[in-house]
Amino acid sequence: MHTKNLKFVLGVFNLKNFYKLIYLSSIYISSVIIFVSYDITLSPDFEKYIKYFEFYSGKFNQTGLEQGHIYFFFTYLIKELFELFLDFKVYIEVLNLSIHFSNSLIFFIGLQGLKNLLQEYSFDINKIYLSLSLMAIFPPGLVLRMSFKPELFAFSSLGWLFYFLVKYKKTKNTNYLLQFIIITSLILTSKGSIAVMLFLILLIHICLKHKYLFSRKLIKFYILSFLIVLGLLYENTNLNGIFINEVNHAENYNNQASNEFFTYFNYDDFKNNPNKYFHNESFIGITLFDTFNDFFGLYWNSEYTKFNTERKNFIIINEKIDRTTIPNLSFNKTTNVFTYYGSDEPVLVKDNFLNDSRNRISFKFSLLFYSLLILFSIYKKHYAEYLLSSFLGFIIVGLSAKGLFGNNFDPLVGDSVKTFYYSFFISLSFLFLINLIFRYVNLGNKIITFILGVLFMFFIGFPHSLSTKTEEDIVYKNTILPTCSVNQIFLQPMYGIDYEFQCDAEKLENYSNIQMSDDIEKLITLKNIPYLNVFLLVGVFSLKFQNKKNNKLNEYT
Secondary structure (H helix, E strand, O other): OHHHHHHHHHHHOOHHHHHHHHHHHHHHHHHHHHHHHOOHHHOOOHHHHHHHHHHHOOOOOOOOOOOOOHHHHHHHHHHHHHHHHOOOOOHHHHHHHHHHHHHHHHHHHHHHHHHHHHHHOOOOHHHHHHHHHHOOOOHHHHHHHOOOOOHHHHHHHHHHHHHHHHHHHHHOOHHHHHHHHHHHHHHHOOOHHHHHHHHHHHHHHHHHHOHHHHOHHHHHHHHHHHHHHHHHHHHHHHHHOOOOOOOOOOHHHOOOOOHHHHOOOOHHHHHHOOOHHHOOOOHHHHHHHHOOOOOOOOOOOOOOOHHHOOEOOOEEEEEOOOOOOOOEEEEEOOOOEEEEEEEOOHHHOOOOHHHHHHHHHHHHHHHHHHHHHHHHHHHOHHHHHHHOHHHHHHHHHHHHHHOOOOOOOEOOOOEOOOHHHHHHHHHHHHHHHHHHHHHHOOOOHHHHHHHHHHHHHHHOOOOEOOOHHHHHHHHHHHHHOOOHHHHHHHHHHHHOOOOOOOOOHHHOOOHHHHOOOOOOOOOOOOOOOOHHHHHHHHHHHHHHHHHHHHHHHHHHO
16 A cells, blocks of 8 residues: 555656646746736737727627637636636726736647647657746747737647647548648638738648648648638628728838838947837847847836836946956845946946846847757758748748838837737747757756746846835735735745735735726626637637547557
């Protein structure tokens, strides 16, 4: 009996489960941190896309927007469930928490697809879990989770699509091909830019690895794909009132980027002024600054987020007055601040040194990242389409800024070339790159993971030195969560919070001042439903369940 118990314990706490626990914990912890630090109702274009929720509740007969419904309706259903089972003091809280939860769930589904895909390419499962743990704080992934936009649905589907193709090639099980067709159709009808990117990457991938799909024997599947896409386009157009390509841009976007925009880069501004006000005329600058940082100040650099509140100046640079003295570095144990005496660079000796450093380092890291993608794609051609998908992304947004798909460029800020639009490709490229590196650097993968983790945390604003008011606000937001008591274990040390944690909002001092204003109309009905979108999504999960059931039967036979 004792031997069986010992085997059970050893089975639970084996190395694979240890890495899996790290992965799951990192996703959960990052989800809580994003929630307490960022109000998604203040995210870019939220006021625009909340119309989908208002449409489902019956406030409007049509959305007047061009995007598909699968992401927005799924999130709306989560919101309805939260209202049903949880008691919220203020309605905006249910919106904020439910969308955060929905985004984290969709993101997790995407990671599971990527995990399965990486396993099909025989990457070590422990190293896969290690790389997925990094995705918890991977800046392009954070941008997806902090947005109320369908790019997250594209991320959640990407790994699964490639995985279904690999599985179909191995097993010839048509369930995998049906799942591939349904999800592809849902993404192709979700947003114009996503449709173009997805179509091209899948076409490249199929031409390289799945040419057999062009067989006449599969003509019925092509007809099915066409009918599903046609049906989705008809439903979405009927519900929206406009077609997927009828995008209504503000007047400031009625421009095209010049040729110089794609070639210009000012090194002096990179050195002295690494921020959006000095690089809006450079596609290269925007791309390299924005890949691993919030160049446009919409997420962790936004004035509305606690990621950008009271960041700690843990390094102080002082100019060397006496040129004959030796530079030195000191550390204050009381304040946990490093002070360096001896800088010969006046640009470093200023109040905004750390934030400028975040921009400069993230720029250089982006340059290294894209260089490694090119290098590995040359020597590891089998993974080339995954590694180079990021380049496909910025080629498409570059052509869009150039006016290929109509005027869509704001020259004042260099908008429409945000890396957000293809962040799902950047995430795909990163995961394959880091797993290839882990494959050939066996002893250093934990060190690499630690260094990248610290670097990503630095990019998004850590560490902090919070005021009592900010601490109170974080503590209050934590009281909304059912896991409040567990969360304080990691929230307190991560933010250095001295304020006493409570898990009952009513007991908090200044509670009435902390709670958010109820300035969004409450929506509690469900009148307009995208039936075909819902039916197809349910069909995907049904096929997935059927595959899992068949696999278990095969194991026993």
